[in-house]
Amino acid sequence: MATPTAADELSPVRERIVRAAVKLFAAKGFDGTTVQEIVTAAEVTKGALYHYYTAKEDLLYEIYRSLISIQMADLDRIIAEHADPADTVRAILVNLVETTAARVDETAVFVREMQKLDAECMTAFRAERRRYHETFRSVVEQAQATGRFSPTVSAETVVLIALGVVNQLPTWYRPDGPKSPDRLGNEIADFVLAGLGVGPSA
Amino acid sequence: MATPTAADELSPVRERIVRAAVKLFAAKGFDGTTVQEIVTAAEVTKGALYHYYTAKEDLLYEIYRSLISIQMADLDRIIAEHADPADTVRAILVNLVETTAARVDETAVFVREMQKLDAECMTAFRAERRRYHETFRSVVEQAQATGRFSPTVSAETVVLIALGVVNQLPTWYRPDGPKSPDRLGNEIADFVLAGLGVGPSA
DNA sequence: CTGGCCATACCGACTGGTCGGTATCGGGTA
DNA sequence: TACCCGATACCGACCAGTCGGTATGGCCAG
Structure with a gap:
């Protein structure tokens, strides 16, 4: 060793x-x-x-695997750590923005070239992504069911919006820009939580 | 002729x-x-x-040009047609979702391959995109300045979020899915307007 | 200690095939 | 005939992947 x-x-x-x-x-x-x-x-x-x-394609596989395994581990950890759904959502978004900002190139490749993986890899990755998506959504759904979040917008749409920004982040994020990833993540979380009828910070 | x-x-x-x-x-x-x-x-x-x-690249150019010219024309028309900022934002989002849903392939190509254009085309397209982005943002900013929208979240972030979903739409949107583009657009608009402190519909 | 042996790490010229693009010609229309 | 649209055959460049070979270092027998 x-x-x-x-x-x-x-x-x-x-x-x-x-x-x-x-x-x-x-x-x-x-x-x-x-x-x-x-x-x-x-x-x-x-x-x-x-x-x-x-093969050249193995390099793609390596990139995706490292990115996804980190994100899934973070998600599970965050959900275990937080009890309040607003805290959970904020933590998920801040973490997502931070890890994405730290790995802009990987994310850009991931978003743009995912479909170039062969069929079996594709299926595996789609399953992982789906799990992430659904875990996130169920946090929102449960909070809506217990009245912590406003039920007016569908949880599905909320997740789609939240993940949409993050995936597009590589297109506009610049490490030397005025806003730190932490601040960016919190601003996005502010907005998402406001859309869910939760006032800024507890 | x-x-x-x-x-x-x-x-x-x-x-x-x-x-x-x-x-x-x-x-x-x-x-x-x-x-x-x-x-x-x-x-x-x-x-x-x-x-x-x-050249093969001309095909890319053709695709982008037709997509962008439609979107820019729509944006200008929508802004001219609506006085109320909430109506404007809703109309922009619904239109964006509808035109994107009607041209999923074009949008997917646009998002993924834009950077393959040569330098001068790139500059031109970036300028157009920037104009779209800034026009949208100034609608939000002005409504915040006059107290119609909540000023707590930066207009920049709002625009980034809104355009993020739309650009990601080709990844998850299915024409045969349960929600029509119109409904999808309105749900997204609901959420964005809620985040801006505006209740559903006027 | 030492010399032979082998595994692992690495090298880079080469190849079979593919791709974007071109040169040239046929054939229909006015 | 003149001209444009489109078909076909072809070219030179390039690319992913291969393959025969080299270098290094650990290990074990003598």
Whole structure:
């Protein structure tokens, strides 16, 4: 266990390759990026890349897996930590904005190129996404049922709106912009909670 | 002027080509679609395509131009037609959802492949988008300044959220789903207006 | 200690096939 | 005939992936 190859740790070479791939895929798209460009940017050779990965598509898979596993773990943790639904929703949104802002390239690739995965990966990822979506929605639904949130708008629409902003975030978010991810997340949460009939902060 | 080549009218062949291109680009991406696939789907030949277009990229340009020009015209018309800001915001959102639902493929391509346009087209399109964004935002800002909308959330955030949902719409919207575009648009408008402190309908 | 052996990590020229785009010609219409 | 629309054959560039080979380092027998 001296070598950090366990679990999620990537060997330095693998990590350099994936990092380069993410940046290039985000900038030029999956099909628009050549394997040669990736290996040049990663300062490795084609042989090295194909030593670690069996196909270009594996890189996509690696990117998605790391992104989704983080988000799902965060969601479960947040729901376990908070009792009040307004707190929960706020925490979910702030966390989502923060992790997305920290991984803009990954998210951009995810949003734009998801459908390029082969059928079985697609199904798996759709299932994960669905679980995220439905977990989020049930938080809203339960709070509506117990009268904490206004029931006028459908929970489905709320979730669609909330996830919509986050997925579009890579298009407009700039790390050097005036608003920190934390503030951005809270502003979005303010708005969403206002739409659910909850006043700003408790 | 007997031939309908004027203004936005496309000759039958051109139209078939663009239609096929939109569908394929939406399904497989710009780089993932070959010119041969386009001409096969359009039931024309490569010669015909390159007779009307000088490059594959021209097809992207054509798609964007038609989408954006419609949206900009709608926006200007809607703002001219409505005096009350709540009505204006609702009308903008309903219209946006309806036109987007009617052109899911175009929007999907637009959102995903915009950056593949060359530098000058990009600049032009960014300017148009910016104008849309800022026009929308100023409607919200003015209503906040005159006390019609709650000033607690920044107008910028509201616009980002509203346009976020619409751009993501191609990912989840299904024409055969339970909700009509009109109803969807109104639900989104309900939520956005609630977030701005305006009760449902006037 | 040392020398032979093997596994893992990595190299980069090469290939089979594909793709965007072009050159050229036929055939219908005026 | 003249001209435009479209068909077909073709080209040069490029790309994902391969494959024969090298380098490094650990390990075990002598």
